[in-house]
Amino acid sequence: MTNLEQMGQQAVNAKYEIQLLTTERKNEALKVVANKLIEKKAEIIKENELDIQAGKEKGMHSGLLDRLKLDEGRIQAMAEGILQIVDLPDPIGQVIEQFVRPNGLQIEKRRVPLGVIGIIYESRPNVTADAFGLCFKAGNVVILKGGSDAIHSNIAITNAIREGLKEAGIVQDAIQLIENTDREVTKAFMGLKQYVDVLIPRGSAGLIRTVTENSTIPVIETGTGNCHIYVDEFADLKMAADILKNAKTQRIGVCNACESLVIHKAVATEFLPMAKEALSESQVEIRGDEETLTIIPDCAKATEEDFGTEYLDYIISSKIVNNVDEAISHINKYNTKHSEAIITENKENAEKFLKGVDAACVYVNASTRYTDGFEFGFGAEIGISTQMLHARGPMGLKELTSYKYAITGNGQVRP
Amino acid sequence: MTNLEQMGQQAVNAKYEIQLLTTERKNEALKVVANKLIEKKAEIIKENELDIQAGKEKGMHSGLLDRLKLDEGRIQAMAEGILQIVDLPDPIGQVIEQFVRPNGLQIEKRRVPLGVIGIIYESRPNVTADAFGLCFKAGNVVILKGGSDAIHSNIAITNAIREGLKEAGIVQDAIQLIENTDREVTKAFMGLKQYVDVLIPRGSAGLIRTVTENSTIPVIETGTGNCHIYVDEFADLKMAADILKNAKTQRIGVCNACESLVIHKAVATEFLPMAKEALSESQVEIRGDEETLTIIPDCAKATEEDFGTEYLDYIISSKIVNNVDEAISHINKYNTKHSEAIITENKENAEKFLKGVDAACVYVNASTRYTDGFEFGFGAEIGISTQMLHARGPMGLKELTSYKYAITGNGQVRP
Numbered sequence: 001m002t003n004l005e006q007m008g009q010q011a012v013n014a015k016y017e018i019q020l021l022t023t024e025r026k027n028e029a030l031k032v033v034a035n036k037l038i039e040k041k042a043e044i045i046k047e048n049e050l051d052i053q054a055g056k057e058k059g060m061h062s063g064l065l066d067r068l069k070l071d072e073g074r075i076q077a078m079a080e081g082i083l084q085i086v087d088l089p090d091p092i093g094q095v096i097e098q099f100v101r102p103n104g105l106q107i108e109k110r111r112v113p114l115g116v117i118g119i120i121y122e123s124r125p126n127v128t129a130d131a132f133g134l135c136f137k138a139g140n141v142v143i144l145k146g147g148s149d150a151i152h153s154n155i156a157i158t159n160a161i162r163e164g165l166k167e168a169g170i171v172q173d174a175i176q177l178i179e180n181t182d183r184e185v186t187k188a189f190m191g192l193k194q195y196v197d198v199l200i201p202r203g204s205a206g207l208i209r210t211v212t213e214n215s216t217i218p219v220i221e222t223g224t225g226n227c228h229i230y231v232d233e234f235a236d237l238k239m240a241a242d243i244l245k246n247a248k249t250q251r252i253g254v255c256n257a258c259e260s261l262v263i264h265k266a267v268a269t270e271f272l273p274m275a276k277e278a279l280s281e282s283q284v285e286i287r288g289d290e291e292t293l294t295i296i297p298d299c300a301k302a303t304e305e306d307f308g309t310e311y312l313d314y315i316i317s318s319k320i321v322n323n324v325d326e327a328i329s330h331i332n333k334y335n336t337k338h339s340e341a342i343i344t345e346n347k348e349n350a351e352k353f354l355k356g357v358d359a360a361c362v363y364v365n366a367s368t369r370y371t372d373g374f375e376f377g378f379g380a381e382i383g384i385s386t387q388m389l390h391a392r393g394p395m396g397l398k399e400l401t402s403y404k405y406a407i408t409g410n411g412q413v414r415p
Numbered sequence: 416m417t418n419l420e421q422m423g424q425q426a427v428n429a430k431y432e433i434q435l436l437t438t439e440r441k442n443e444a445l446k447v448v449a450n451k452l453i454e455k456k457a458e459i460i461k462e463n464e465l466d467i468q469a470g471k472e473k474g475m476h477s478g479l480l481d482r483l484k485l486d487e488g489r490i491q492a493m494a495e496g497i498l499q500i501v502d503l504p505d506p507i508g509q510v511i512e513q514f515v516r517p518n519g520l521q522i523e524k525r526r527v528p529l530g531v532i533g534i535i536y537e538s539r540p541n542v543t544a545d546a547f548g549l550c551f552k553a554g555n556v557v558i559l560k561g562g563s564d565a566i567h568s569n570i571a572i573t574n575a576i577r578e579g580l581k582e583a584g585i586v587q588d589a590i591q592l593i594e595n596t597d598r599e600v601t602k603a604f605m606g607l608k609q610y611v612d613v614l615i616p617r618g619s620a621g622l623i624r625t626v627t628e629n630s631t632i633p634v635i636e637t638g639t640g641n642c643h644i645y646v647d648e649f650a651d652l653k654m655a656a657d658i659l660k661n662a663k664t665q666r667i668g669v670c671n672a673c674e675s676l677v678i679h680k681a682v683a684t685e686f687l688p689m690a691k692e693a694l695s696e697s698q699v700e701i702r703g704d705e706e707t708l709t710i711i712p713d714c715a716k717a718t719e720e721d722f723g724t725e726y727l728d729y730i731i732s733s734k735i736v737n738n739v740d741e742a743i744s745h746i747n748k749y750n751t752k753h754s755e756a757i758i759t760e761n762k763e764n765a766e767k768f769l770k771g772v773d774a775a776c777v778y779v780n781a782s783t784r785y786t787d788g789f790e791f792g793f794g795a796e797i798g799i800s801t802q803m804l805h806a807r808g809p810m811g812l813k814e815l816t817s818y819k820y821a822i823t824g825n826g827q828v829r830p
Contacts, residue, residue: 366824
């Protein structure tokens, strides 16, 4: 048995304990863990400094170094994040449906934990605590594989959480961290189907692609968002400009930011200068199709690739269409099934867009930036699912569960 | 673009049409398709004869030949299966949840089709019609890959369905069959992630393993069932013997048949001879652990492998345990998360078993043979899911859907 398989077996052993814990026991443990993170902050910061030092030596750029950095405030925030999870309702044990069959069998569909969740993530060490908190509250065990850049921080955080669990009398293997960050180990982890029930990658498009291509464990694909705003011929153009500005520039590097503008030709001449103005404060570059160029000639020409790109930058593509159907086709061709918006005062077009656009979240007259677990009222989230199976959109506690059928009879046999 | 990619693109084009069809249109089309199958029965039977002939030449054994064989009655049954789907409620468009956020955003969680479903199956040609009917009613498009043994039958059935669709004015690519049954083509199909949303393998454990190991498309794992019956110390032993007989022998080659018997030591001496008697009519071989052997010495000794085997045959393993906790651990160690039963009059043990056993369907005092879409009242089923994600247990129409969030605002932007 390899080291990884041993971790897998330990996780399976732990899951049968964790899934039986009462809500009270789980909440108590989360509180102890939150306190333990604060208690251990000096050690965590010390280990984090090793990562920062290594990052600097590798020439890591300042944005990444900032994401990697832990200080008292960020550790406090990590602990508070866990305490917020305490306040969320426990999804486990909920009876989703119940029915009685003509033969007298009573069938209950009960919400249960997924089991062992594997999480593969990149440099942000706070994911270690967040992911544990959410998975644990939903009765799951986690095996974490963080990036090599944050390995000292991740070990320190995991150790603090495990100490907290021990103090709370909970099996420590509710969280395990893979300390060897070699590529080969990561690949072997993705083959641990016998032990791991679900794998969730959190990070760049490249990471997610690697995981979906190599994992034999079922994957929940999260993440990339090539989100569109379609300004319909019946749009309130002032509202459209405000929403565009918000969706594109309020936070630039996030998956629910707008990357593509689609405009009905009837309002393009009036709206494009308004769009340019709205985006000018942040100096957003517009890359337009030919018709866009005829209206605002000083912008760059959009290539086929532009329409399919999640820029995560101060760039936006622009496409002019003849009607809402063409807008829907364009979006379905290029989007990543994340978040899409129509701005219109016309109910029929709104409903057409809601029905026709293939995405986890489809908006009428609101910013795509609302695709977020907190904004949906789910509390913290583990990510935004962009696949069709299991869960779509923001994934909170409920999305970290499965169900089982509990069937009670009095001796029924099948005729 | 390869031939397969072309099929993928055609499926994607078709899905945007199919997912917008009203229930009435879908039902009408299903009726036309059912009639068309009957109209084309002579052609289908003629093509089926080619498969039967080839099977005989290959020395296919009689059980398989029988599964492959189509006659008027079976084609009639296929058509009736499709007509039954007409009567099932349409899950699409259902609003699963709705809520309003403090900022006024109205959020609707709407049920939508999965999109393009790939199905890889083995020799039974009736799967072609069944799978189409279920997927289509739930608004999905299918790409089918059947076994080479049934290729002539599958082509004939698919052609009939496509003709029916054409007659009903529906895009024919709602169903496509991969006619090239080479291994390499199947492998390429499993990599068609860009076009296919979900892959469902239907068939042997080997087929399912191949698919989960090679697919980059999300897979719904169906199938294998190493199902246990645990006879508790508080069991009604007569009931236990009846349920055991039913679960083991009523139909031998199915995934919800019982493969393993677990008995509380307090009742083993009394129950084992009853079990032997109940199974004797079908001449079931019992393979027991050492304690079983002390009670019924003429049975074979069970190996570690026996406890993990889905026999699909007149064989059962037997294990004696000290208490319900040990029964749960034994089952969780060896089961395939399909269907498990406890026979007991003790409510506490029943609930412990329901909570502790990790399986899609957990029974108290009933036969595991009830794990079935019809028996659950779902109507026809596409398979029994044994994984944690998306759906567990019998998968009917609802399990062939996903959801999207439709969010309506009046200009909300994120602060």
